[in-house]
Amino acid sequence: MSASIDRTWLLSEAPASRAQAAWGRRYRLWCDFRANPLAMGGxxxxxxxxxxALFAPLLATYDPSAQELANRLATPSAAHWLGTDELGRDVYSRLLFxxxxxxxxxxxxxxxxxxxGLAVGCVAGYFGGWAxxxxxxxxxVFxxxxxxxxxxxxxxxxxxGVTSAVIAIALTAxxxxxxxxxxxxxxxxxTDFIAAVRLTGASSVRIILRHVAPLCLGSLIVRVTLDMSSIILTAASLGFxxxxxQPPSPEWGSMIATARRFFLDQWWVPLIPGIAIFVASLAFNLLGDGLRDVLDPKQR
Amino acid sequence: MISVQDLRVRFGPVEAVRGVTFAVGEGSSFGIVGESGSGKSTVLRALSGLNPDWSGRMTIAGTALTPKRSRDFFRRVQMVFQDPYGSLHPRQTVDRALSEPLLVHGIGDIDRRIRQALSEVALPAAARFRYPHQLSGGQRQRVAIARALMSEPEVLLLDEPTSALDVSVQAEVLNLLADLQDRRKLTYVMVSHNLAVVAHLCPMVGVMQGGEMVEMISAEDLRAGRTRHPHTADLRRLSTELEEA
Amino acid sequence: MLVEMQNLTIAFPTPQGMSQAVRGVSMTLGQEKLGIVGESGSGKSISARAILRLLPPQAVVTADVLRFDGIDIKTASERQMRAIRGRRAGLILQDPKYSLNPIMTAGSQIAEAWRNQKKGSRREAAEAALDLLSQVQIRDVRRVAAAYPHELSGGMGQRVMIAMMLAPDPELLIADEPTSALDATVQAEILRLMEDLVSRRGMGLMLISHDLPLVSHFCDRVAVMYAGRVVEELGAGELLHAKHPYTRGLLECLPTLSHPKLRLPVMARDPAWLA
Known part of the structure; x- marks a missing residue:
C-alpha cells in the first residue's frame, strides 16, 4: 500500500487492490453508522x-477487596468517590473490577x-432434509x-462460579x-449467486464457509449486540x-445482592451497580440498533 | 456435443418438463423460447446439474449425465443467469468472483487469467476490485460471463442472459456472446422469452409450451413465417407486430 | 391540463455530493396517452413519481411549475396529496405480486378501494368490485374476486391491480413498466385493455417503459429520456422519423425477426447528449 490511507483512497470508485476495496466498503458502513448519534453514543x-474494565488496576483508587470496617456504608466523598459498601470496601474500585x-x-x-449458532444454522439451512x-x-429442545x-x-x-455460569448461559443462548x-x-x-458457485463445482463446506456464512454474519452481529444486554442481565441475575x-470477587449482580438490605437507608450502595448494569445494557442495545441500520441486508 | 432425449422433470405432482428431445452440434447454438411456466428454464437447470430430479437421457460430448455431476463436468459446462443483480455475491469483489472457479479447480496463474478475462469481456481493469453494487447491470452481466469462462468450458448455458438489461446493453452483450463463440468455439444453449433475441444468436430454435417442445424450427423458417405450430405462429406475430409499427 | 411540469430537477445526496437524477424536465399531459421511454437510470420513473410526491424523503425536488389539475404539488399539504394519490391519480407498478395485499382476496381489496372513495355499503362495494373486474375483461369474475393474490397469474394480478386503481374513477393513471413482468401474449392484452379504458373514461395515461416500440404503439405521444433529460418528443407515427441519435440508436440496436443483422449496432454515447 503505497498510497496514503485517506478519505479519497477509501471512497475510490476504482480500488486497486482487494484490501482497498474491503476497507472502502467498511469505511462507507462506518460513515452510515456515524450518522446515527444514538448508536454512536452506545x-x-x-x-x-x-x-x-481492562484498565481497572490503573483506574481503581483502592484494592477492591480491602476492607475498612470503620468506614462502612460511607456516602460518596472525595476519598471514596462512590462511597463504601457494608464491609467498607471502595464501591468505585469494586465497580471497575x-x-x-x-x-x-x-x-x-x-x-x-x-x-x-452460526455453524448449526448454516449447516441446517444449507443441507435441509434430515440434517x-x-x-x-x-x-x-434448548x-x-x-x-x-x-x-x-x-x-x-x-x-x-464464573465458569459454570458462562457455560450455563452459553447453553441457553x-x-x-x-x-x-x-x-x-x-x-x-x-439465490443465483449460490447456484453459480455450485456450478463451479465447489464443495458444500467451501460454499458454506466462504459464501453463505459471511452473509449471515451481519444479522448475527446485530443480534448478538442486541442480546448482550440480556446476557448482562442473566449474568447479573445469577450473581444476585x-x-x-462468588464473594469476595466483585460482580455487579452480587454487589446488588449483598447490599440489598441497605436499600432503604444507604440506597446508593445497591443503586450504583444497578446503574452500571443499566448503562451497559442500554449502550449495547443502542449499538445493536445502529448496527442493524447499517448491516441488516433486509434494510439495504 | 449435447443431446437430450425424452427429458422429464417433476416438481411434486406437477410434471414441468414432459419429454423434451433435442441435440446441439459442437460450436453451434440452440435456442429455447416459451412463456413463463413453459418449462424452458427447467430444462436448462436439469442440464446444468442444479436440479437433480429428472429422468431421461442427457449426454454432453458423448458422456452420459448422472444426477450428481463430477467436478470435471462443472469445468466443462457453465451457466449465465438472467438477473445480473442476483447472480453475483453482494459482498465479493469482481476479483474474488473470478478467482473462485480457478481456486476450486486448482488452476494457477490467477492474476494473469483475471486480467485477461476482464479484457476479453471488455471490462476496464479498474473494475477488478469493485463490488457488484458499484457496477451497472451490463457490467455485472459481463462479469457473470467472465466468471463462466474462467474454467475454459466448452458449453455455456444461457438463461435469459439479456432480458434484465437495457436494449443498448443487450446489443453489446449479444455481440459479446457471438464474438466469444467465434473465438472459443463454444456451444450455447440459450433460453429466452424473446423470439428476436433467440433467432439472432441461434440457428435452431425449440418452442416450448406446457412442458413440451411443440416445435423445432430453424431461425430462417421462423423469420420467413414457415411455422407449423399455432403457438409458434402466435409468438412470432406478437414479436413482428411491434417491429412493423 | 391534468399535469403541468416545467424544469423539474431531482437530486439525491451521496457520500460524494449531490447526484442529479433529473435535470430540467418539462412536460404536460391532458386527456391523452403519454409514453415516457428511457433506459434504467434515465429518471423516467422518479419524474412521474414526483407528480404524486412519492419520492424517498432525502430526494431534493425543485421545479418552476409542478401542478396536478391546477393544484401546486410543491406547496400542497400532505392532506391534499392524499386526496390526489389513489383517488384522482392511480399508480400501477411492475409486479402485482408486491403491490397487492397478500392476505386479502382480490375482490375485497378492490371493494375497499371503492369504499374509501364512494362511502357505499359493503354490499354495494362488493357489487362494484365485480363490475370493475368485468371491466378489466376478466371472464370468471366471482372466482377471481374470491382468490388471493398468490392464486392469480401475473396477468390476472395486473388486471386486479388496474381494477383497484380504477375504483375511485381517477383522472390520471401512471403505469410504471406495467407489463415488463408479463409474457408477450399477456402484455399485449393488458396494454390494449389500458388503452381502451383510458379512452373510454377520458383519463390521462402516463406509460413509463424501457420498450420504445411497444410504447409508441400504444401512446399518442412519446417522450424519450436520457440521463435526466427529455431528449426528444415524438408523435405516435413519427417513430421512424426520430431525429435524436439516442432515439435512433435505441431502435437500431434491437434484434428483429424481420430484418436480421449479422451484428447488432452498438450505441456510441455522445457526451454532448448530456449537455
Whole structure:
C-alpha cells in the first residue's frame, strides 16, 4: 500500500487492490453508522466500559477487596468517590473490577455461542432434509427451557462460579442464533449467486464457509449486540442469586445482592451497580440498533 | 456435443418438463423460447446439474449425465443467469468472483487469467476490485460471463442472459456472446422469452409450451413465417407486430 | 391540463455530493396517452413519481411549475396529496405480486378501494368490485374476486391491480413498466385493455417503459429520456422519423425477426447528449 490511507483512497470508485476495496466498503458502513448519534453514543459508552474494565488496576483508587470496617456504608466523598459498601470496601474500585467479571462473562458467552449458532444454522439451512430436522429439533429442545431457570439448574448441579455460569448461559443462548442463521441461509441458499458457485463445482463446506456464512454474519452481529444486554442481565441475575461469581470477587449482580438490605437507608450502595448494569445494557442495545441500520441486508 | 432425449422433470405432482428431445452440434447454438411456466428454464437447470430430479437421457460430448455431476463436468459446462443483480455475491469483489472457479479447480496463474478475462469481456481493469453494487447491470452481466469462462468450458448455458438489461446493453452483450463463440468455439444453449433475441444468436430454435417442445424450427423458417405450430405462429406475430409499427 | 411540469430537477445526496437524477424536465399531459421511454437510470420513473410526491424523503425536488389539475404539488399539504394519490391519480407498478395485499382476496381489496372513495355499503362495494373486474375483461369474475393474490397469474394480478386503481374513477393513471413482468401474449392484452379504458373514461395515461416500440404503439405521444433529460418528443407515427441519435440508436440496436443483422449496432454515447 503505497498510497496514503485517506478519505479519497477509501471512497475510490476504482480500488486497486482487494484490501482497498474491503476497507472502502467498511469505511462507507462506518460513515452510515456515524450518522446515527444514538448508536454512536452506545458505541462510545460500550468502548469506555470495556476500557475501564481492562484498565481497572490503573483506574481503581483502592484494592477492591480491602476492607475498612470503620468506614462502612460511607456516602460518596472525595476519598471514596462512590462511597463504601457494608464491609467498607471502595464501591468505585469494586465497580471497575466487577466490570471485568461481568463484561468478561458476557464476552466469553458471545465467543462461545455465536460461532456455534452460526455453524448449526448454516449447516441446517444449507443441507435441509434430515440434517435440518435433527439440528432444529435439538435447537427447539434448548429453546424450550427458560434461560435463567436452566442456567440456575445447571449451575446448582455443578458448583456456583464464573465458569459454570458462562457455560450455563452459553447453553441457553445459542438456539436463537442457530435459528437466525438458518433463516438467513434458507433465503441465501436459492439465490443465483449460490447456484453459480455450485456450478463451479465447489464443495458444500467451501460454499458454506466462504459464501453463505459471511452473509449471515451481519444479522448475527446485530443480534448478538442486541442480546448482550440480556446476557448482562442473566449474568447479573445469577450473581444476585449467588450462583455466579462468588464473594469476595466483585460482580455487579452480587454487589446488588449483598447490599440489598441497605436499600432503604444507604440506597446508593445497591443503586450504583444497578446503574452500571443499566448503562451497559442500554449502550449495547443502542449499538445493536445502529448496527442493524447499517448491516441488516433486509434494510439495504 | 449435447443431446437430450425424452427429458422429464417433476416438481411434486406437477410434471414441468414432459419429454423434451433435442441435440446441439459442437460450436453451434440452440435456442429455447416459451412463456413463463413453459418449462424452458427447467430444462436448462436439469442440464446444468442444479436440479437433480429428472429422468431421461442427457449426454454432453458423448458422456452420459448422472444426477450428481463430477467436478470435471462443472469445468466443462457453465451457466449465465438472467438477473445480473442476483447472480453475483453482494459482498465479493469482481476479483474474488473470478478467482473462485480457478481456486476450486486448482488452476494457477490467477492474476494473469483475471486480467485477461476482464479484457476479453471488455471490462476496464479498474473494475477488478469493485463490488457488484458499484457496477451497472451490463457490467455485472459481463462479469457473470467472465466468471463462466474462467474454467475454459466448452458449453455455456444461457438463461435469459439479456432480458434484465437495457436494449443498448443487450446489443453489446449479444455481440459479446457471438464474438466469444467465434473465438472459443463454444456451444450455447440459450433460453429466452424473446423470439428476436433467440433467432439472432441461434440457428435452431425449440418452442416450448406446457412442458413440451411443440416445435423445432430453424431461425430462417421462423423469420420467413414457415411455422407449423399455432403457438409458434402466435409468438412470432406478437414479436413482428411491434417491429412493423 | 391534468399535469403541468416545467424544469423539474431531482437530486439525491451521496457520500460524494449531490447526484442529479433529473435535470430540467418539462412536460404536460391532458386527456391523452403519454409514453415516457428511457433506459434504467434515465429518471423516467422518479419524474412521474414526483407528480404524486412519492419520492424517498432525502430526494431534493425543485421545479418552476409542478401542478396536478391546477393544484401546486410543491406547496400542497400532505392532506391534499392524499386526496390526489389513489383517488384522482392511480399508480400501477411492475409486479402485482408486491403491490397487492397478500392476505386479502382480490375482490375485497378492490371493494375497499371503492369504499374509501364512494362511502357505499359493503354490499354495494362488493357489487362494484365485480363490475370493475368485468371491466378489466376478466371472464370468471366471482372466482377471481374470491382468490388471493398468490392464486392469480401475473396477468390476472395486473388486471386486479388496474381494477383497484380504477375504483375511485381517477383522472390520471401512471403505469410504471406495467407489463415488463408479463409474457408477450399477456402484455399485449393488458396494454390494449389500458388503452381502451383510458379512452373510454377520458383519463390521462402516463406509460413509463424501457420498450420504445411497444410504447409508441400504444401512446399518442412519446417522450424519450436520457440521463435526466427529455431528449426528444415524438408523435405516435413519427417513430421512424426520430431525429435524436439516442432515439435512433435505441431502435437500431434491437434484434428483429424481420430484418436480421449479422451484428447488432452498438450505441456510441455522445457526451454532448448530456449537455
Amino acid at each position: 458505541l462510545v459508552i460500550a468502548v469506555v466500559l470495556v476500557l475501564a 466487577g466490570g471485568r467479571v461481568t463484561l468478561g462473562m458476557v464476552i466469553s458467552v458471545v465467543v462461545l455461542v455465536a460461532p456455534l 435440518d430436522t435433527l439440528l432444529m429439533r435439538v435447537t427447539d 429453546l424450550a427451557f427458560p434461560r435463567l431457570i436452566l442456567a440456575l439448574a445447571f449451575v446448582a448441579a455443578i458448583h456456583p 445459542w438456539p436463537p442464533y442457530a435459528r437466525l442463521a438458518r433463516a438467513e441461509t434458507l433465503s441465501i441458499r436459492n 442469586l449467588g450462583m455466579g461469581a
